[in-house]
Amino acid sequence: xxxDITIAKVQDFEGDKIRIKGWLYNxxxxxxxxxxxxxxxxxxxxGVMMKKHVSEEVFELCKTISQESSIEVLGTLQKDDRSTLxxxxxxxxxxxxxxxxxxxxxxLKEHGTDFLMENRHLxxxxxxxxxxxxxxxxxxxxxxxxxxKEGFILTEPPIITPASCEGTTDLFEIDYFGEKVxxxxxxxxxxxxxxxxxxxxxxxxxxxxxxxxxxxxxxxEFWMVEPEMAFADFEDNMKVQxxxxxxxxxxxxxxxxxxxxxxxxxxxxxxxxxxxxxxxxYTDAIEMLQxxxxxxxxxxxxxxxxxxxxxEQYDKPVFITHxxxxxxxxxxxxxxxxxxxxxxxxxxxxxxxxxxxxxxxxIHDKELLLEKMKQEGLPTExxxxxxxxRKYGSVPHSGxxxxxxxxxxxxxGIDHIRQSIPFARTLNRVYP
Numbered sequence: 001x002x003x004d005i006t007i008a009k010v011q012d013f014e015g016d017k018i019r020i021k022g023w024l025y026n027x028x029x030x031x032x033x034x035x036x037x038x039x040x041x042x043x044x045x046x047g048v049m050m051k052k053h054v055s056e057e058v059f060e061l062c063k064t065i066s067q068e069s070s071i072e073v074l075g076t077l078q079k080d081d082r083s084t085l086x087x088x089x090x091x092x093x094x095x096x097x098x099x100x101x102x103x104x105x106x107x108l109k110e111h112g113t114d115f116l117m118e119n120r121h122l123x124x125x126x127x128x129x130x131x132x133x134x135x136x137x138x139x140x141x142x143x144x145x146x147x148x149k150e151g152f153i154l155t156e157p158p159i160i161t162p163a164s165c166e167g168t169t170d171l172f173e174i175d176y177f178g179e180k181v182x183x184x185x186x187x188x189x190x191x192x193x194x195x196x197x198x199x200x201x202x203x204x205x206x207x208x209x210x211x212x213x214x215x216x217x218x219x220x221e222f223w224m225v226e227p228e229m230a231f232a233d234f235e236d237n238m239k240v241q242x243x244x245x246x247x248x249x250x251x252x253x254x255x256x257x258x259x260x261x262x263x264x265x266x267x268x269x270x271x272x273x274x275x276x277x278x279x280x281x282y283t284d285a286i287e288m289l290q291x292x293x294x295x296x297x298x299x300x301x302x303x304x305x306x307x308x309x310x311x312e313q314y315d316k317p318v319f320i321t322h323x324x325x326x327x328x329x330x331x332x333x334x335x336x337x338x339x340x341x342x343x344x345x346x347x348x349x350x351x352x353x354x355x356x357x358x359x360x361x362x363i364h365d366k367e368l369l370l371e372k373m374k375q376e377g378l379p380t381e382x383x384x385x386x387x388x389x390r391k392y393g394s395v396p397h398s399g400x401x402x403x404x405x406x407x408x409x410x411x412x413g414i415d416h417i418r419q420s421i422p423f424a425r426t427l428n429r430v431y432p
Contacts, residue, residue, distance in 0.1 A: 007043035020073045049091040067104045070097040131259035136408045142251045155194040157187030163382040170210045183208035191228035202227040216416040221425035228399035234343035234361040237398035242275035249273040265413040279319040308352045321345040330372040333361040353410040359400025366390035
């Protein structure tokens with residue numbers, strides 16, 4: 001009797017008769033032996049078929065099976081130290097469920113990135129892309145695990161919103177039964193509302209930015225996790241951020257060793273990601289860059305080369321704090337000691353991956369918020385519900401947003417963010 005198992009669980013069945021249901025990823029032949037590379041969605045394993053061990057019919061059948069045909073492989077699971085998995089199947093029988101067309105577009109030769117993205121629905125079947133998306137799943141789960149342990153409540157913000165949340169014109173406009181509305185750029189303002197009801201909350205969902213950017217760090221649709229905390233100041237906020245990032249990174253390098261190995265990811269830099277993280281003010285960062293020869297002035301935003309240089313001065317993520325107020329969103333709390341800057345920070349990941357978190361203490365004084373909104377030219381009537389939060393039991397509160405795809409890209413050590421999501425939406429791509 002054969003046991004139905006998944007490749008991910010093979011270590012529990014050494015020496016047993018097993019059945020794997022999956023797809024033929026690759027095959028090769030050596031005369032009287034055929035080697036079948038099989039995947040089942042949980043992993044990859046090699047099946048070894050000896051001509052003298054199987055029927056002539058089965059041996060000949062396997063010569064005709066095309067790449068990505070769906071099959072059942074039956075045999076004995078045996079130890080194989082040469083395999084990254086540590087096991088292989090000594091094949092007794094193979095059954096074809098569906099014989100794939102023989103013009104499968106993604107062969108095992110090299111393909112250009114545009115071609116592979118055009119065939120993203122198939123590209124994700126390959127070992128490295130599969131490993132990236134499995135790590136994304138683990139990061140996704142670990143984020144929720146952390147916030148559950150810390151007493152946060154998950155609350156879902158709307159995706160359709162009546163106005164900008166961050167004072168930018170980079171919005172996707174849609175017609176909502178004759179009314180002009182937008183796809184949300186962030187769930188943060190709504191998280192502030194739910195934090196006043198539940199104290200500690202987080203949102204986790206898709207966000208949309210209509211930026212015409214082609215960099216390797218940008219997409220037009222991406223996922224954000226956005227915690228918000230009542231009775232929390234700027235310092236409290238950064239402590240949660242560094243504990244959160246440490247928890248996610250250390251959990252993933254522990255649970256996803258095989259996937260990181262497939263990606264050939266050197267985890268040394270990740271292992272150093274432990275709180276506390278170093279901090280540098282925006283002003284000091286500008287001076288650091290100027291001394292290094294960069295042409296940048298106080299009030300300028302950081303570009304990718306600037307963030308990379310700053311990150312290279314440290315061996316773990318670094319906070320850049322106290323940005324100029326004019327650079328940041330209207331809701332960020334000015335520093336009482338210097339109102340030109342805000343009580344906010346960006347967390348910069350090592351190895352050139354740039355900003356992965358932006359956060360701040362929020363303005364909790366109604367009059368100051370109204371003044372900031374007036375300066376930004378924001379319509380009070382659209383934001384009246386947001387102002388109400390400062391009328392009825394306002395408290396100091398803080399929050400931040402972490403970009404899921406940038407974090408996954410950093411953990412995986414991949415060059416472009418588009419590989420960190422199943423189906424990327426970028427400036428020139430809405431297919432597949």
